[in-house]
Amino acid sequence: MLKGPPGLLTGKWTKVLVFLLCLAPCAHLVAVALAYVLQPDLTTGLWRFLVPSLPPNPLDFFTHLTGDWTIRFLVITLSVTPLRQLLGVPDLIRFRRMLGLFAFFYGSLHFLTYLWFDKVFDLHEIWKDVAKRPFITAGFTAFLLMLPLALTSTKGWIRRLGGKRWQRIHRLIYASAAVGVVHYYWLVKSDIRLPVLYGALVAAALLYRLVTSMTRRARQRSAAVKPVPA
Amino acid sequence: MKTDLRYSEVTPKDIYLNRRRFLAAAPTAFLTARELLSPRGRALAGTKLTNLAKSPFSTTEPMTSPDVATHYNNFYEFGTNKSDPSRYSLKFKTSPWTVSVEGDVAKSRKFSMDDLLKVAPLEERIYRHRCVEGWSIVVPWIGYSLSALLNLVQPTAKAKYVAFQSYWDLAQMPMARPDMAGIDFPYVEGLRLDEAMHPLALLCVGMYGETLPPQDGAPVRLVVPWKYGFKSIKSIVKIKLVSGQPPTTWNLANAHEYGFYSNVNPEVDHPRWSQAKEQRLPSFFKNHPTQMFNGYASQVAGLYAGMDLRKNY
Numbered sequence: 001m002l003k004g005p006p007g008l009l010t011g012k013w014t015k016v017l018v019f020l021l022c023l024a025p026c027a028h029l030v031a032v033a034l035a036y037v038l039q040p041d042l043t044t045g046l047w048r049f050l051v052p053s054l055p056p057n058p059l060d061f062f063t064h065l066t067g068d069w070t071i072r073f074l075v076i077t078l079s080v081t082p083l084r085q086l087l088g089v090p091d092l093i094r095f096r097r098m099l100g101l102f103a104f105f106y107g108s109l110h111f112l113t114y115l116w117f118d119k120v121f122d123l124h125e126i127w128k129d130v131a132k133r134p135f136i137t138a139g140f141t142a143f144l145l146m147l148p149l150a151l152t153s154t155k156g157w158i159r160r161l162g163g164k165r166w167q168r169i170h171r172l173i174y175a176s177a178a179v180g181v182v183h184y185y186w187l188v189k190s191d192i193r194l195p196v197l198y199g200a201l202v203a204a205a206l207l208y209r210l211v212t213s214m215t216r217r218a219r220q221r222s223a224a225v226k227p228v229p230a
Numbered sequence: 231m232k233t234d235l236r237y238s239e240v241t242p243k244d245i246y247l248n249r250r251r252f253l254a255a256a257p258t259a260f261l262t263a264r265e266l267l268s269p270r271g272r273a274l275a276g277t278k279l280t281n282l283a284k285s286p287f288s289t290t291e292p293m294t295s296p297d298v299a300t301h302y303n304n305f306y307e308f309g310t311n312k313s314d315p316s317r318y319s320l321k322f323k324t325s326p327w328t329v330s331v332e333g334d335v336a337k338s339r340k341f342s343m344d345d346l347l348k349v350a351p352l353e354e355r356i357y358r359h360r361c362v363e364g365w366s367i368v369v370p371w372i373g374y375s376l377s378a379l380l381n382l383v384q385p386t387a388k389a390k391y392v393a394f395q396s397y398w399d400l401a402q403m404p405m406a407r408p409d410m411a412g413i414d415f416p417y418v419e420g421l422r423l424d425e426a427m428h429p430l431a432l433l434c435v436g437m438y439g440e441t442l443p444p445q446d447g448a449p450v451r452l453v454v455p456w457k458y459g460f461k462s463i464k465s466i467v468k469i470k471l472v473s474g475q476p477p478t479t480w481n482l483a484n485a486h487e488y489g490f491y492s493n494v495n496p497e498v499d500h501p502r503w504s505q506a507k508e509q510r511l512p513s514f515f516k517n518h519p520t521q522m523f524n525g526y527a528s529q530v531a532g533l534y535a536g537m538d539l540r541k542n543y
Binding site for chain 2: 036053057058059119120128129133135188189190191192
């Protein structure tokens with residue numbers, strides 16, 4: 001069992017700290033966007049550290065940054081359950097909903113980058129893309145699968161749906177992460193190392209759940225069949 | 231105008247376009263210090279090329295900044311990220327360099343860079359450059375028509391195609407492996423002989439008034455402005471005249487997506503994305519309409535008369 005200093009995981013400020021950490025990629029994105037718009041001298045002041053160089057292709061930069069962090073947060077969110085069980089730190093659960101919402105947040109920015117910068121809100125072109133191009137269809141599907149999860153992420157919805165049902169619905173994240181990996185795999189031109197890595201991580205997280213749920217069921221069944229010796 | 235510059239005598243100059251941004255980038259500071267201190271890191275890139283003739287083929291569209299054209303590159307030998315080539319090619323050794331021109335020719339010959347610079351007067355040609363991925367840049371290339379070189383070696387009647395091959399050396403290009411890049415090496419490309427003889431097809435030795443930096447294909451590359459960028463093979467070591475259509479790298483990697491011709495065509499989509507529009511760097515938006523043959527239709531459309539360009543993508 002891993003035991004940190006008391007209160008480290010349960011403390012009030014830990015959650016704030018994790019929240020700010022999760023926002024860091026977004027802050028980077030905003031800094032780069034500002035650098036494009038304001039055109040400051042990047043060799044001076046804070047700019048030197050925030051934006052050491054302007055990415056040559058802003059569309060590419062935004063697309064990759066937001067896409068990378070979407071799949072990363074999906075993997076991190078899916079790792080919470082295995083980690084808290086394997087490492088014996090149940091308190092990690094406090095962060096899971098927030099991490100999942102960050103996956104949705106970066107997924108939304110990713111989608112917005114596509115709609116705005118890539119397609120300039122040309123609905124006809126967007127529809128053609130979604131219908132015709134498997135990797136766009138997959139990405140769009142992965143995003144849609146996250147939508148109900150984000151909408152029902154509040155305490156009120158947990159109460160309204162009831163814990164069991166809420167949890168069942170939120171298993172949609174398995175599908176979203178899997179389809180997200182397929183989206184990534186289909187979009188790369190030839191270098192498949194990263195999509196394969198994320199695929200392996202998602203597969204491991206899902207396999208862990210499958211194995212634990214099977215062993216749990218087997219244990220329940222055997223407990224039900226065999227009467228406890230008197 | 232002949233240049234009497236000897237390629238091998240060129241004063242090495244720092245890759246000054248890189249230096250400032252690299253020094254500022256904290257995560258790569260260690261790497262950068264090492265690269266900049268290394269004497270081989272300065273090989274040849276950035277020597278001024280003078281006495282350049284203007285070309286009627288040049289576009290008047292605004293040029294892309296050299297910073298973009300030298301830091302956003304596809305050159306898989308140096309890594310598959312766009313920022314990799316400028317980062318990992320600093321020590322690329324381009325001298326001595328030999329280009330072998332062989333095959334179905336009367337006078338096969340090995341050219342040093344000095345020889346190549348004497349084949350024809352250097353011209354500056356400002357071309358649109360359209361990547362198959364959907365972005366484009368406008369670059370002032372320096373070189374001369376490939377036809378000048380081919381005429382020198384005299385293709386025989388058997389020659390129908392030209393096959394090109396890039397330099398490949400795992401010691402200098404540790405990432406140039408199929409399991410890392412997903413494509414085979416050495417990189418090979420090809421043109422039909424009449425395409426190669428077209429005056430627009432440029433044998434290129436420089437850009438922005440200087441010799442080519444490694445990431446843009448030093449010391450000598452091809453520029454075929456009416457085709458997608460990957461046809462414009464970099465760091466050429468072999469040019470072979472052949473009778474049959476030669477294999478080409480991206481076609482071998484994915485024949486369904488990349489054809490032998492790969493002419494810029496807004497009407498024929500890439501299977502995974504539309505080619506109707508492009509992003510003119512460094513614009514945020516992909517809203518620049520792509521032109522047939524990248525805007526060179528009046529010069530090159532005749533090469534493809536009667537061909538189904540949908541089939542011959």
